[in-house]
Amino acid sequence: NAGVMQNPRHLVRRRGQEARLRCSPMKGHSHVYWYRQLPEEGLKFMVYLQKENIIDESGMPKERFSAEFPKEGPSILRIQQVVRGDSAAYFCASSPPDGYEQYFGPGTRLTVT
């Protein structure tokens, strides 16, 4: 049973470019969460999605960031016009529809140059 999958594992973008991070939940999981870990800081919640629905986006920056979890395919975290402060590890987690435990993927390490 494959775990949570994220790609790419490493992503380098120049300032002003767009970054697209993908996440496929564990088999049987329908809930997806995105977290960000800045260097020397803790994990911060960004957004909670179910298929075709954003449940809680209270941790998302107001501008440039968006997330989706379409009916088919992976969840996408999109960052437009990246700035150096966006450099961080972005983790996706998933949970089953009837459970509270969240399992994390390997993360995408974004570097903005």
Next chain:
Amino acid sequence: QKEVEQNSGPLSVPEGAIASLNCTYSDRVSQSFFWYRQYSGKSPELIMSIYSNGDKEDGRFTAQLNKASQYVSLLIRDSQPSDSATYLCAVNHGSSNTGKLIFGQGTTLQVKP
């Protein structure tokens, strides 16, 4: 006051000893509590979940929860050098399981051979 507080450490214990990790939280209505282990450069790995007051044991790990004191702890018996990592306490935000985990800054554990 931070929502979830942990002593950053490092906590250093000799091999074979008991390591005790502590966490306090501010949201009195929180219902779900988790411990994750994170090795340097890796993603968080779920090691324990606890939902009721008291102790929960799983192998060498014991989680303890006291909702009245807003305190959750993790005991690691017979500590091994491979247990050296950062341990993250996470609390589900709110009175129902909203999916939003609030993480502490983590405690770094060093187990010395």
